[in-house]
Amino acid sequence: xxxxxxxxxxxxxxxxxxxxxxxxxxxxxxxxxxxxxxxxxxxxxxxxxxxxxxxxxxxxxxxxxxxxxxxxxxxxxxxxxxxxxxxxxxxxxxxxxxxxxxxxxxxxxxxxxxxxxxxxxxxxxxxxxxxxxxxxxxxxxxxxxxxxxxxxxxxxxxxxxxxxxxxxxxxxxxxxxxxxxxxxxxxxxxxxxxxxxxxxxxxxxxxxxxxxxxxxxxxxxxxxxxxxxxxxxxxxxxxxxxxxxxxxxxxxxxxxxxxxxxxxxxxxxxxxxxxxxxxxxxxxxxxxxxxxxxxxxxxxxxxxxxxxxxxxxxxxxxxxxxxxxxxxxxxxxxxxxxxxxxxxxxxxxxxxxxxxxxxxxxxxxxxxxxxxxxxxxxxxxxxxxxxxxxxxxxxxxxxxxxxxxxxxxxxxxxxxx
Amino acid sequence: xxxxxxxxxxxxxxxxxxxxxxxxxxxxxxxxxxxxxxxxxxxxxxxxxxxxxxxxxxxxxxxxxxxxxxxxxxxxxxxxxxxxxxxxxxxxxxxxxxxxxxxxxxxxxxxxxxxxxxxxxxxxxxxxxxxxxxxxxxxxxxxxxxxxxxxxxxxxxxxxxxxxxxxxxxxxxxxxxxxxxxxxxxxxxxxxxxxxxxxxxxxxxxxxxxxxxxxxxxxxxxxxxxxxxxxxxxxxxxxxxxxxxxxxxxxxxxxxxxxxxxxxxxxxxxxxxxxxxxxxxxxxxxxxxxxxxxxxxxxxxxxxxxxxxxxxxxxxxxxxxxxxxxxxxxxxxxxxxxxxxxxxxxxxxxxxxxxxxxxxxxxxxxxxxxxxxxxxxxxxxxxxxxxxxxxxxxxxxxxxxxxxxxxxxxxxxxxxxxxxxxxxxxxxxxxxxxxxxxxxxxxxxxxxxxxxxxxxxxxxxxxxxxxxxxxxxxxxxxxxxxxxxxxxxxxxxxxxx
Numbered sequence: 085x086x087x088x089x090x091x092x093x094x095x096x097x098x099x100x101x102x103x104x105x106x107x108x109x110x111x112x113x114x115x116x117x118x119x120x121x122x123x124x125x126x127x128x129x130x131x132x133x134x135x136x137x138x139x140x141x142x143x144x145x146x147x148x149x150x151x152x153x154x155x156x157x158x159x160x161x162x163x164x165x166x167x168x169x170x171x172x173x174x175x176x177x178x179x180x181x182x183x184x185x186x187x188x189x190x191x192x193x194x195x196x197x198x199x200x201x202x203x204x205x206x207x208x209x210x211x212x213x214x215x216x217x218x219x220x221x222x223x224x225x226x227x228x229x230x231x232x233x234x235x236x237x238x239x240x241x242x243x244x245x246x247x248x249x250x251x252x253x254x255x256x257x258x259x260x261x262x263x264x265x266x267x268x269x270x271x272x273x274x275x276x277x278x279x280x281x282x283x284x285x286x287x288x289x290x291x292x293x294x295x296x297x298x299x300x301x302x303x304x305x306x307x308x309x310x311x312x313x314x315x316x317x318x319x320x321x322x323x324x325x326x327x328x329x330x331x332x333x334x335x336x337x338x339x340x341x342x343x344x345x346x347x348x349x350x351x352x353x354x355x356x357x358x359x360x361x362x363x364x365x366x367x368x369x370x371x372x373x374x375x376x377x378x379x380x381x382x383x384x385x386x387x388x389x390x391x392x393x394x395x396x397x398x399x400x401x402x403x404x405x406x407x408x409x410x411x412x413x414x415x416x417x418x419x420x421x422x423x424x425x426x427x428x429x430x431x432x433x434x435x436x437x438x439x440x441x442x443x444x445x446x447x448x449x450x451x452x453x454x455x456x457x458x459x460x461x462x463x464x465x466x467x468x469x470x471x472x473x474x475x476x477x478x479x480x481x482x483x484x485x486x487x488x489x490x491x492x493x494x495x496x497x498x499x500x501x
Numbered sequence: 502x503x504x505x506x507x508x509x510x511x512x513x514x515x516x517x518x519x520x521x522x523x524x525x526x527x528x529x530x531x532x533x534x535x536x537x538x539x540x541x542x543x544x545x546x547x548x549x550x551x552x553x554x555x556x557x558x559x560x561x562x563x564x565x566x567x568x569x570x571x572x573x574x575x576x577x578x579x580x581x582x583x584x585x586x587x588x589x590x591x592x593x594x595x596x597x598x599x600x601x602x603x604x605x606x607x608x609x610x611x612x613x614x615x616x617x618x619x620x621x622x623x624x625x626x627x628x629x630x631x632x633x634x635x636x637x638x639x640x641x642x643x644x645x646x647x648x649x650x651x652x653x654x655x656x657x658x659x660x661x662x663x664x665x666x667x668x669x670x671x672x673x674x675x676x677x678x679x680x681x682x683x684x685x686x687x688x689x690x691x692x693x694x695x696x697x698x699x700x701x702x703x704x705x706x707x708x709x710x711x712x713x714x715x716x717x718x719x720x721x722x723x724x725x726x727x728x729x730x731x732x733x734x735x736x737x738x739x740x741x742x743x744x745x746x747x748x749x750x751x752x753x754x755x756x757x758x759x760x761x762x763x764x765x766x767x768x769x770x771x772x773x774x775x776x777x778x779x780x781x782x783x784x785x786x787x788x789x790x791x792x793x794x795x796x797x798x799x800x801x802x803x804x805x806x807x808x809x810x811x812x813x814x815x816x817x818x819x820x821x822x823x824x825x826x827x828x829x830x831x832x833x834x835x836x837x838x839x840x841x842x843x844x845x846x847x848x849x850x851x852x853x854x855x856x857x858x859x860x861x862x863x864x865x866x867x868x869x870x871x872x873x874x875x876x877x878x879x880x881x882x883x884x885x886x887x888x889x890x891x892x893x894x895x896x897x898x899x900x901x902x903x904x905x906x907x908x909x910x911x912x913x914x915x916x917x918x919x920x921x922x923x924x925x926x927x928x929x930x931x932x933x934x935x936x937x938x939x940x941x942x943x944x945x946x947x948x949x950x951x952x953x954x955x956x957x958x959x960x961x962x963x964x965x966x967x968x969x970x971x972x973x974x975x976x977x978x979x980x981x982x983x984x985x986x987x988x989x990x991x992x993x994x995x996x997x998x
Contacts, residue, residue: 215699252675389699392617466691
């Protein structure tokens with residue numbers, strides 16, 4: 085980690101508690117001093133969201149270790165700071181994977197794949213290509229322990245799949261970017277890794293036909309786990325010679341092959357069908373999951389979530405509004421759009437007004453820090469909802485000491501007397 | 502009946518006529534029910550052991566009316582209890598003597614079906630099954646299927662985060678809804694989610710789901726619809742011991758197979774079902790497992806062979822594979838009749854709903870039989886075995902004085918046992934009033950206070966469905982206090998990097 089070893093007394097260092105008990109102490113002291121903290125795991129997604137202007141940093145990276153992994157019960161419990169590398173390694177040994185498909189931040193922000201922490205994965209809830217069929221991180225956090233901005237240790241959920249006991253705080257904490265509480269431990273669902281996979285690649289369709297094919301496929305009974313369309317430029321960036329509609333099939337071999345044939349017959353008619361074998365399929369979807377087709381150059385990167393049928397309209401409207409799109413592609417059968425635009429001018433208004441017409445939201449995934457300081461990274465909320473969100477924040481962190489302003493710029497409390 | 506509900510406020514009871522007049526300004530006269538006879542229909546939900554006449558019943562038809570009622574309730578400081586289909590098994594819509602019962606039954610329209618985006622917008626009073634009925638002609642369905650699906654409303658499903666036999670593979674309500682329109686206390690209308698995924702800001706869509714009517718009133722739901730699988734087939738497996746059945750369930754999951762549904766019944770349930778309506782179940786089996794596999798024909802054939810092999814290696818005495826849709830339905834018939842079947846030998850039963858880690862199944866069943874002996878009552882068990890959700894049915898006779906109390910005490914012991922082995926109090930029925938006083942078994946006082954602070958962010962005066970879920974009501978002002986000693990900084994012992 086880069087920001088090393090500041091003196092405790094100056095208050096400018098990074099605090100790295102090794103236990104939940106120490107985490108409580110750190111937060112209680114911050115409350116006592118009304119001193120905000122920038123909260124992170126390993127910091128692999130530090131460049132995502134607004135920069136927190138707090139003198140102190142708090143990291144969970146020294147709270148590590150998998151305390152429970154019952155492969156047959158499809159459940160794992162890990163300290164929040166456990167590196168993803170370690171989590172994924174253990175799962176691989178048992179032929180398993182996470183029940184969801186988080187984006188690895190390395191392609192967007194640098195660093196090595198697996199640098200992030202499991203706590204950071206839940207704190208950001210960034211879903212990759214399997215989202216449509218597998219759900220998001222928020223769907224698979226079974227339970228957690230955390231320390232609130234009040235200095236209280238609390239837990240929610242449990243380790244079982246089916247649980248409606250009390251409010252579902254697992255949903256609330258997922259995607260809260262460390263602004264409500266600092267997670268100390270997470271319990272989540274895992275799944276067997278599918279026996280094999282193939283990708284059906286359909287080229288020589290225009291964008292509208294390709295996206296229509298994806299929607300038809302996603303409404304078919306052939307259990308397509310990922311559906312993306314890469315136009316020419318982004319296709320080239322991942323080594324595909326043609327713009328391609330990509331349909332990923334996973335499961336037992338006999339099933340994958342028969343579904344591939346059914347799908348080719350259903351949606352491949354007007355295009356040219358190729359099949360990517362398992363290794364090629366797997367590595368292609370890692371790139372699509374992580375935004376690699378738009379991340380390579382020095383552009384600002386947006387992610388737009390909208391209704392799949394709105395995909396093309398959103399892009400053409402954004403372009404008409406002057407977004408200056410340099411590259412783009414579609415995932416989630418069109419429901420997710422990745423855009424690269426000039427870094428100095430992310431054109432938030434051009435993009436957000438294009439999305440507003442169809443419903444959805446636009447997230448500025450990557451931009452220089454000074455740009456992020458002037459543009460809301462996350463979609464601004466309507467007033468009553470923004471007020472409700474603020475009340476929720478204050479129910480957990482009344483003094484705004486945990487990552488103030490990371491989700492909503494300027495969302496800090498007045499200094500209490 | 503020892504249930505303590507919040508004490509009725511005399512000041513509100515005194516203003517009943519005024520309230521009714523104000524409600525009639527908002528709603529058509531017929532939609533405000535004040536006479537005792539008609540209110541009687543709303544005095545309980547499916548947890549019939551608790552009953553209470555509501556102060557008044559309001560039947561809004563539009564979101565504007567709901568908003569005005571919520572503003573009125575806020576202005577007059579009156580409690581509101583929302584109600585969907587009235588099928589809650591945990592007393593989630595038990596009325597209050599001094600509260601408005603807000604019955605959402607007139608919100609019964611499917612507003613839009615959007616096949617290309619695989620979703621439907623529906624009003625909250627639409628029944629769960631009606632959603633599937635509205636889309637099945639195009640080969641689609643709505644996945645969560647609680648056993649009350651013919652009567653339960655989608656609004657209530659959201660409130661309770663309802664499950665069903667297929668949630669093993671397809672998830673609970675929370676995994677199958679995309680958007681909500683919600684009226685907050687005070688009358689503000691907010692929209693959460695929509696036709697797109699993973700909305701930003703806090704996941705209030707997720708928080709609303711399963712909040713048991715304590716945070717807001719749902720006036721519209723956007724649900725995800727799925728294409729029906731090409732093939733669905735069942736296996737009926739009988740085992741000589743409960744352990745063999747339980748181990749087989751665990752082995753199927755461990756082998757990487759996630760069936761559409763995987764249900765288990767113990768011998769008492771098997772016999773009750775067979776006696777109620779013959780369904781050709783093996784009455785000598787100590788446990789019966791129904792496995793449903795769905796997908797493409799090639800995949801289903803492949804998985805049936807694998808599950809059959811696993812069953813054989815776990816000493817299955819009966820292995821039947823459905824050869825027709827009719828036979829598959831027949832496998833399910835006894836399971837679906839299990840509750841009324843047990844009711845027939847009861848004469849009354851109390852249905853519990855704990856979830857346990859699957860590996861604890863045998864241990865929990867043995868302990869449960871010991872507890873049955875201790876309380877002098879019988880118990881029959883049906884489980885959503887794949888996800889560890891137990892439904893022990895405790896048999897009692899309400900006509901025998903003291904039997905209800907014995908059944909409740911037995912039920913509480915079962916739920917405590919579930920928590921002890923790492924499970925939870927309720928898998929899909931909700932806390933409501935039924936399990937409210939057991940929350941302390943699973944949560945610390947700090948845990949519960951944090952949950953109630955979330956409630957305060959939505960409803961600072963505790964006007965919405967009070968008396969449910971939380972054993973103790975704390976005033977929001979009191980929950981706001983923070984106790985920290987000023988001025989400490991140090992942590993010299995913490996590593997820094």
